[in-house]
Amino acid sequence: MTEQAATLEAPVARAASVNDLTIHVATVNGSGSQSSNNVLMRAIFQMGIPVSGKNLFPSNIAGLPTWFTIRANKDGWVGRKKEVDFMICMNAQTAKDDVMALDPGAICMYDEPLNCAQYRDDLRFYPVPFAKLAAEVSDDSRLRKLLTNMVYVGVAAELLGIERAELEVALDKQFKGKKKAAELNVAAIDKGLEFAKANLSPQSLFRLERMNETAGKIIIDGNSAAALGAVFGGVTVVTWYPITPSSSLCEAIIGYAKRFRVEPDGKATFAIVQAEDELAAVGMVLGAGWAGARSMTATSGPGISLMSEFAGLGYFAEIPGVIWDIQRVGPSTGLPTRTAQGDILEVATLSHGDTQHIALIPGSVAECFEFAIQALDLAEIFQTPIFVLSDLDLGMNNWMSEPFAYPEAPIRRGKVLSQEKLEELKGQWGRYADVDGDGIPYRTLPGTEHPMASYFTRGSGHDAQARYSERPADYVATVDRLKKKYATAKQYVPRPEVDRKPGAKIGYIAFGSSHLATLESQQQMKREKGIDVSYLRLRALPFTDEVFEFIRTHDRIYVIEQNRDGQMCDLLRLELAEEALKLRKVLHYDGLPIDARFVTDVVCELEC
Amino acid sequence: MAESTLKTKSEAPKENRLGLKPADYQGGKSTLCAGCGHDAISNQIVRAFYEMGVNPDKVIKLSGIGCSSKTPAYFLSRAHGFNAVHGRMPAVATGAVLANRTLVSVGVSGDGDTASIGLGQFMHMIRRNVPTIYIIENNGVYGLTKGQFSATADEGSKLKTGVVNDLHPMDLCALAVELGCGFVARGFAGDPKQMVNILKAAIAHNGLCVIDVVSPCVTFNNHEGSTKGYQYSKEHQELLHQIGFVPSFEQIEVEVGPGEVKEVEMHDGSRVLLRRLEEDYDPANAIQALQRLHEAHDRGEILTGLVHLRPEKESFMDLLHVVDEPLATLPAERTRPGRAALEQIMKELM
Ligand SMILES: Cc1ncc(C[n+]2csc(CCOP(=O)(O)OP(=O)(O)O)c2C)c(N)n1
Ligand code: SF4
Ligand SMILES: [Mg+2]
Numbered sequence: 001m002t003e004q005a006a007t008l009e010a011p012v013a014r015a016a017s018v019n020d021l022t023i024h025v026a027t028v029n030g031s032g033s034q035s036s037n038n039v040l041m042r043a044i045f046q047m048g049i050p051v052s053g054k055n056l057f058p059s060n061i062a063g064l065p066t067w068f069t070i071r072a073n074k075d076g077w078v079g080r081k082k083e084v085d086f087m088i089c090m091n092a093q094t095a096k097d098d099v100m101a102l103d104p105g106a107i108c109m110y111d112e113p114l115n116c117a118q119y120r121d122d123l124r125f126y127p128v129p130f131a132k133l134a135a136e137v138s139d140d141s142r143l144r145k146l147l148t149n150m151v152y153v154g155v156a157a158e159l160l161g162i163e164r165a166e167l168e169v170a171l172d173k174q175f176k177g178k179k180k181a182a183e184l185n186v187a188a189i190d191k192g193l194e195f196a197k198a199n200l201s202p203q204s205l206f207r208l209e210r211m212n213e214t215a216g217k218i219i220i221d222g223n224s225a226a227a228l229g230a231v232f233g234g235v236t237v238v239t240w241y242p243i244t245p246s247s248s249l250c251e252a253i254i255g256y257a258k259r260f261r262v263e264p265d266g267k268a269t270f271a272i273v274q275a276e277d278e279l280a281a282v283g284m285v286l287g288a289g290w291a292g293a294r295s296m297t298a299t300s301g302p303g304i305s306l307m308s309e310f311a312g313l314g315y316f317a318e319i320p321g322v323i324w325d326i327q328r329v330g331p332s333t334g335l336p337t338r339t340a341q342g343d344i345l346e347v348a349t350l351s352h353g354d355t356q357h358i359a360l361i362p363g364s365v366a367e368c369f370e371f372a373i374q375a376l377d378l379a380e381i382f383q384t385p386i387f388v389l390s391d392l393d394l395g396m397n398n399w400m401s402e403p404f405a406y407p408e409a410p411i412r413r414g415k416v417l418s419q420e421k422l423e424e425l426k427g428q429w430g431r432y433a434d435v436d437g438d439g440i441p442y443r444t445l446p447g448t449e450h451p452m453a454s455y456f457t458r459g460s461g462h463d464a465q466a467r468y469s470e471r472p473a474d475y476v477a478t479v480d481r482l483k484k485k486y487a488t489a490k491q492y493v494p495r496p497e498v499d500r501k502p503g504a505k506i507g508y509i510a511f512g513s514s515h516l517a518t519l520e521s522q523q524q525m526k527r528e529k530g531i532d533v534s535y536l537r538l539r540a541l542p543f544t545d546e547v548f549e550f551i552r553t554h555d556r557i558y559v560i561e562q563n564r565d566g567q568m569c570d571l572l573r574l575e576l577a578e579e580a581l582k583l584r585k586v587l588h589y590d591g592l593p594i595d596a597r598f599v600t601d602v603v604c605e606l607e608c
Numbered sequence: 609m610a611e612s613t614l615k616t617k618s619e620a621p622k623e624n625r626l627g628l629k630p631a632d633y634q635g636g637k638s639t640l641c642a643g644c645g646h647d648a649i650s651n652q653i654v655r656a657f658y659e660m661g662v663n664p665d666k667v668i669k670l671s672g673i674g675c676s677s678k679t680p681a682y683f684l685s686r687a688h689g690f691n692a693v694h695g696r697m698p699a700v701a702t703g704a705v706l707a708n709r710t711l712v713s714v715g716v717s718g719d720g721d722t723a724s725i726g727l728g729q730f731m732h733m734i735r736r737n738v739p740t741i742y743i744i745e746n747n748g749v750y751g752l753t754k755g756q757f758s759a760t761a762d763e764g765s766k767l768k769t770g771v772v773n774d775l776h777p778m779d780l781c782a783l784a785v786e787l788g789c790g791f792v793a794r795g796f797a798g799d800p801k802q803m804v805n806i807l808k809a810a811i812a813h814n815g816l817c818v819i820d821v822v823s824p825c826v827t828f829n830n831h832e833g834s835t836k837g838y839q840y841s842k843e844h845q846e847l848l849h850q851i852g853f854v855p856s857f858e859q860i861e862v863e864v865g866p867g868e869v870k871e872v873e874m875h876d877g878s879r880v881l882l883r884r885l886e887e888d889y890d891p892a893n894a895i896q897a898l899q900r901l902h903e904a905h906d907r908g909e910i911l912t913g914l915v916h917l918r919p920e921k922e923s924f925m926d927l928l929h930v931v932d933e934p935l936a937t938l939p940a941e942r943t944r945p946g947r948a949a950l951e952q953i954m955k956e957l958m
């Protein structure tokens with residue numbers, strides 16, 4: 001063992017653990033560390049250990065600090081955990097802060113010149129001469145930089161017990177058939193493995209061992225899952241304007257649609273348009289929805305703001321369309337690469353005048369897939385813009401999931417009168433007439449060949465026959481029917497998921513990407529404090545009766561969300577004023593994904 | 609001044625080639641001011657669509673907001689109509705065309721709607737060459753909000769209140785030529801014959817047609833000192849050429865002297881005939897178009913006619929390589945990939 005590479009023993013004792021570990025990698029944005037981190041995560045996954053990967057990145061193409069967090073947990077708790085067990089320091093800019101933030105007893109592997117060991121004496125340090133090792137793999141200076149990242153994969157693998165064979169499989173997946181690149185990277189990983197074996201003293205604090213909890217599971221990010229849902233949901237018109245963190249959703253649609261939605265003659269059963277801005281993107285969605293397409297767009301907060309006028313038109317003129325909001329920290333550009341659930345209130349009533357929107361809130365990648373399909377159905381069933389509220393954490397990070405089930409239910413196209421139907425009706429119909437008493441009128445599609453098929457769509461006042469009207473009674477009838485339609489939606493939107501603990505006095509309400517942290521906190525409360533907590537996960541607006549029932553039957557409700565003001569809690573209070581005092585807010589809004597310990601700590605402060 | 613059109617037909621029959629009557633192309637009763645140029649244009653649309661024998665059920669008519677944008681309610685009642693939001697007709701029309709490429713799309717806008725709030729969408733619609741007949745009913749003012757200047761108002765033109773416009777006007781035809789539009793025309797609501805022929809040529813075109821029509825606002829911009837009123841426009845209309853139109857479904861010999869007439873074959877096989885007036889004009893030449901537009905403007909004249917014509921340009925729908933049928937009504941078998949596809953992806957993600 002060389003002097004330099006000696007590890008410094010940590011004086012603080014920590015209980016050893018197997019398959020329960022958080023790895024935190026600090027690198028420089030644009031240095032190519034993403035593939036290394038993916039290989040690490042995938043290899044752990046392939047060893048049968050539940051895992052997740054989160055990219056904490058700056059709004060920058062290259063040069064600023066970026067972190068990647070991998071959480072492996074045998075019990076499946078793969079939401080974010082704040083405490084880092086195994087730190088990999090590769091970035092001089094942040095090395096000191098990264099080291100200082102660690103809990104005593106943690107392991108810190110670092111690029112030797114950073115001299116991290118100088119900062120603390122209660123950690124276990126592993127210095128590694130990465131530049132030297134990478135140079136031994138390739139003399140191309142540009143490649144060397146990238147290979148450095150693979151060397152840390154090798155070192156970490158040796159220290160933690162990650163199987164080499166699985167690293168190789170993961171690399172293959174990462175470099176999809178690019179043989180030359182894969183070979184070089186294997187060499188870099190081996191370099192790291194060999195170095196660690198020869199020079200670093202093994203540790204037994206945090207170990208990874210093969211288990212069997214991931215067989216048959218997939219790893220995917222929420223945006224790709226949503227894209228798949230859209231493609232299998234029969235979307236035909238997609239428009240978008242690039243914005244983080246939603247761009248990858250539309251880019252994934254392009255990829256999947258080109259693979260699966262092009263007919264043998266080379267023609268596409270979809271159209272995807274990169275619009276000039278979000279105003280145009282949503283305008284196209286509504287134009288397409290009006291003409292009968294299953295249409296959608298994806299954006300984030302700033303784009304939602306721009307869509308406001310059209311959202312009201314879509315609601316009032318009753319035009320289908322799906323709008324995904326992959327939320328990020330606001331306002332304005334805010335922290336564009338950080339996560340939040342801050343658009344709840346904005347979306348719920350987006351636009352001027354009286355508006356109420358239906359919104360779906362997926363809490364997992366599987367639900368991103370399912371809700372993408374369901375949103376397209378609901379848009380046509382309700383003839384209105386349907387919002388889907390995801391966020392950066394769910395959308396851009398890697399999540400484990402059961403494979404997605406093929407959609408068995410047929411595609412639903414809503415109440416559309418065909419030429420034959422119009423003949424049957426002898427042309428007697430009214431575009432905005434509430435024939436069925438559910439608030440949902442019938443429509444015809446442009447191009448329907450019947451002299452009575454056409455109608456005139458406008459944002460201005462109209463009567464049941466779609467005639468221009470400023471009569472007070474007509475306006476009231478229109479907006480009251482829209483309210484009725486919104487109430488009907490309660491029977492169609494995804495119901496909340498309720499886990500009621502017998503005798504529990506308190507309950508959690510959470511939604512979206514807060515799900516895993518909430519679930520884990522529920523378990524912490526039981527295990528650590530002996531307190532039973534019920535949990536209701538919201539999956540849509542409007543709220544359904546289960547939500548009110550849940551609130552009524554508990555003494556105190558903690559509404560957990562990732563924004564400053566407790567927007568969802570306020571919406572609940574508005575609808576359930578008599579129970580308002582029962583509702584308490586647990587608010588996480590620093591731009592990083594919420595973690596279970598945070599929830600437990602806040603709740604304990606008030607409960608324990 | 610010369611006639612703006614070439615005679616290609618003697619009398620109108622009582623029915624068109626679909627067996628439909630002019631009444632089948634009418635719209636609701638107009639609520640615009642009596643004498644408004646926009647109403648004249650609506651009449652010309654009715655006539656052009658009737659004479660071309662376009663199935664009105666297969667037409668969509670869209671607009672933004674303004675007096676002009678109200679007009680889709682006043683023509684072609686059998687077509688689905690969409691009065692969108694201010695300046696955003698291009699996006700809505702684009703979406704509708706994406707959903708159903710088999711429809712004939714007509715967009716009506718105003719100079720405020722297009723040259724100010726909707727300028728970005730207008731330009732991008734041109735860039736994309738979305739098949740739509742885009743009519744700007746240009747009166748130099750915001751009619752619906754009671755007479756403020758628009759961005760097409762001429763320098764030195766005067767509002768009724770005496771306010772003088774001192775900003776340079778935007779020439780939407782020049783802009784469209786610059787952006788590569790394959791069909792650019794200017795008409796005048798007071799010259800119905802020319803307008804009808806321009807509209808017929810537009811119906812025969814595959815791609816975006818920009819038609820900027822001087823359309824006087826009798827209430828707010830038709831007085832002494834206005835440069836978009838009837839009187840002024842009549843006196844200053846300058847013809848690029850005389851326009852004749854022979855639809856694809858008619859075999860008509862046009863009596864013209866040799867060498868005087870330029871013939872352009874349109875996408876659907878129709879023929880546009882352009883008879884030279886003072887000088888030769890090649891409608892495919894963008895530079896010449898810009899030059900003539902600028903020169904006429906400098907002389908204070910309103911240049912009308914088919915300013916620029918490139919019928920061979922590929923439309924957005926061709927470029928997108930979408931199926932020939934409407935995307936809107938494709939059956940689920942063609943829009944939902946099979947089980948094997950999903951299984952394959954799931955395997956890749958394991
Ligand atoms: C977002 C928005 N801003 C402002 C208005 C008010 N507005 C209605 S019509 C109009 C101008 C219309 O002018 P133009 O397009 O020239 O039509 P015209 O009435 O002259 O035919 C304006 C500013 C609006 N409807 N929406
Ligand atoms: S105000 Fe002007 S533009 Fe509007 S209807 Fe009257 S004349 Fe026409
Ligand atoms: Mg105007």
